[in-house]
Amino acid sequence: MQPGRLVVLTGPSGVGKGSIMAHLRATRTLPCWLSISATTRPPRPGEVDGQHYFFVNEERFLQMIDRGELLEHAHFAGKRYGTPREPVEEHLRRGESVLLEIELAGARQVKIAMPEAFMVFLAPPSREELRRRLTGRGTETDEQVAARLAQADVEMAAESEFDAVIVNDDLERASTELVDLIVGRRPAGAGPAAHKRT
Amino acid sequence: MQPGRLVVLTGPSGVGKGSIMAHLRATRTLPCWLSISATTRPPRPGEVDGQHYFFVNEERFLQMIDRGELLEHAHFAGKRYGTPREPVEEHLRRGESVLLEIELAGARQVKIAMPEAFMVFLAPPSREELRRRLTGRGTETDEQVAARLAQADVEMAAESEFDAVIVNDDLERASTELVDLIVGRRPAGAGPAAHKRT
Numbered sequence: 001m002q003p004g005r006l007v008v009l010t011g012p013s014g015v016g017k018g019s020i021m022a023h024l025r026a027t028r029t030l031p032c033w034l035s036i037s038a039t040t041r042p043p044r045p046g047e048v049d050g051q052h053y054f055f056v057n058e059e060r061f062l063q064m065i066d067r068g069e070l071l072e073h074a075h076f077a078g079k080r081y082g083t084p085r086e087p088v089e090e091h092l093r094r095g096e097s098v099l100l101e102i103e104l105a106g107a108r109q110v111k112i113a114m115p116e117a118f119m120v121f122l123a124p125p126s127r128e129e130l131r132r133r134l135t136g137r138g139t140e141t142d143e144q145v146a147a148r149l150a151q152a153d154v155e156m157a158a159e160s161e162f163d164a165v166i167v168n169d170d171l172e173r174a175s176t177e178l179v180d181l182i183v184g185r186r187p188a189g190a191g192p193a194a195h196k197r198t
Numbered sequence: 199m200q201p202g203r204l205v206v207l208t209g210p211s212g213v214g215k216g217s218i219m220a221h222l223r224a225t226r227t228l229p230c231w232l233s234i235s236a237t238t239r240p241p242r243p244g245e246v247d248g249q250h251y252f253f254v255n256e257e258r259f260l261q262m263i264d265r266g267e268l269l270e271h272a273h274f275a276g277k278r279y280g281t282p283r284e285p286v287e288e289h290l291r292r293g294e295s296v297l298l299e300i301e302l303a304g305a306r307q308v309k310i311a312m313p314e315a316f317m318v319f320l321a322p323p324s325r326e327e328l329r330r331r332l333t334g335r336g337t338e339t340d341e342q343v344a345a346r347l348a349q350a351d352v353e354m355a356a357e358s359e360f361d362a363v364i365v366n367d368d369l370e371r372a373s374t375e376l377v378d379l380i381v382g383r384r385p386a387g388a389g390p391a392a393h394k395r396t
Contacts, residue, residue: 058358065359068313073306075355105303108271109310115266147345157273160256161263 004032004097006088006114007182010107011122012152014134016168020122021101023175032097032182035088038064041079054084072102072109083110097182104155111161120181121162125169127153202230202295204286204312205380208305209320210350212332214366218320219299221373229381230295233286236262239277252282270300270307281308295380302353309359318379319360323367325351 011017024030038054040061049055056064061080064070073082083100091098100110110117124130130152134145159165164181168174209215222228236252238259247253254262259278262268271280281298289296298308308315322328328350332343357363362379366372 062358065309066313066361068310070310072310075352078355105306108303109307111263112266112268112270112307112311115264154273157276161260163264 001095004092004095005182005184006092006110006117007032007097007099007120007178008107008110008117009099009101009120009122009178010104011168012104012124012130012155013148014130014152015122015124016133016171016174017101017122019171020168020175020178023171024179027175029175029179030099030182031179032099033091035083035098035100037081038070038084039079039081041081071100071113072106074103074106085113099182104158108158108161118164118181119162120178121159121165122174123156123159123165123167125167127156129169199293202290202293203380203382204290204308204315205230205295205297205318206305206308206315207297207299207318207320207376208302209366210302210322210328210353211346212328212350213320213322214331214369214372215299215320217369218366218373218376221369222377225373227373227377228297229377230297231289233281233296233298235279236268236282237277237279239279269298269311270304272301272304283311297380302356306356306359316362316379317360318376319357319363320372321354321357321363321365323365325354327367 009017009020021030021034036050036052036054038056038061040056040058041053043049043053043055047053047055058080061073061082064082064084065073069085070082071085071088073080075081083102083106088098088100100107102110107119111119124133131145131149134140134148134152140148166174166177166181207215207218219232234248234250234252236254236259238254238256239251241247241251241253245251245253256278259271259280262280262282263271267283268280269283269286271278273279281300281304286296286298298305300308305317309317322331329343329347332338332346332350338346364372364375364379
């Protein structure tokens with residue numbers, strides 16, 4: 001059996017990764033297994049262990065790091081998040097493709113762990129549009145928006161590391177492009193290395 | 199032959215990683231091979247390719263990422279820096295220990311790539327002391343210092359991921375502690391996993 005394809009979706013904060021994932025879930029058009037993260041944050045009402053997250057304590061999380069059981073991990077607001085390696089590899093072995101939707105630092109860790117991963121960068125139509133989206137949330141101070149925009153500039157510079165670039169100017173088109181990339185239908189709007197694995 | 203030990207030294211910006219490295223070099227007491235980074239920045243006067251850095255162009259660097267030839271990589275001020283995997287593995291195979299001195303994001307990538315790495319965290323004596331050091335450089339605006347301090351807080355939270363913690367309150371003592379860890383003389387001031395590999 002041909003192993004599945006590991007696809008990593010990342011992009012700067014505010015670019016709309018979450019919206020695309022929500023759209024694919026709502027329309028039930030995600031053609032692959034979506035990786036489940038491990039986290040040390042407590043479950044929220046309605047969240048099911050092994051379905052929304054693997055809920056683990058700090059000690060177990062550190063053990064997973066130490067044993068190489070994670071493909072990537074990060075720290076946000078005092079809580080840890082990571083991608084367990086074993087379920088990803090199991091799905092790939094069974095011939096299923098797997099999608100990871102993660103931040104840039106995590107994406108780079110996955111690429112280091114599994115160089116065969118197909119790396120997709122979700123880009124804003126323009127820096128101005130990204131600024132508008134970051135400001136439009138209305139939940140953050142000017143300083144926070146400025147900090148996120150500076151961070152986004154750094155992250156945008158990573159675009160060239162990726163196998164494919166999807167410009168998120170239209171939710172539905174961008175979602176379709178991602179689906180096409182997952183099933184390997186076409187190389188799509190492409191970074192330097194886009195052709196070799198499709 | 200017993201393979202060498204891979205030791206990764208990291209810690210928040212301003213904690214004094216560079217000073218310790220300079221001290222070990224000046225006193226010729228570094229008991230291992232110090233990894234050489236690849237970079238896309240041009241050589242400065244006096245810098246020798248293959249000795250201070252491997253100088254490569256952007257295209258070659260992206261190829262190294264894509265082929266899994268790097269243990270970690272990062273982007274600073276528009277230039278790329280990374281650790282080639284092959285020289286590290288070659289020295290380890292020959293029974294030599296290897297030291298990497300890198301930023302936290304890179305350290306996590308190395309741990310993902312080589313879970314057997316021995317991870318050392320260099321910590322400031324206190325947050326106040328780190329603030330004093332970051333301010334004391336005098337080359338940065340208040341906003342820049344504040345941003346670095348916020349970044350340092352995030353990085354300090356990673357301490358528990360490490361096999362050993364060295365508090366940098368005294369340059370000479372901290373340097374000696376690092377040397378002891380590299381040669382495996384003792385588990386030293388230790389994180390949760392400090393005992394198992396020493």
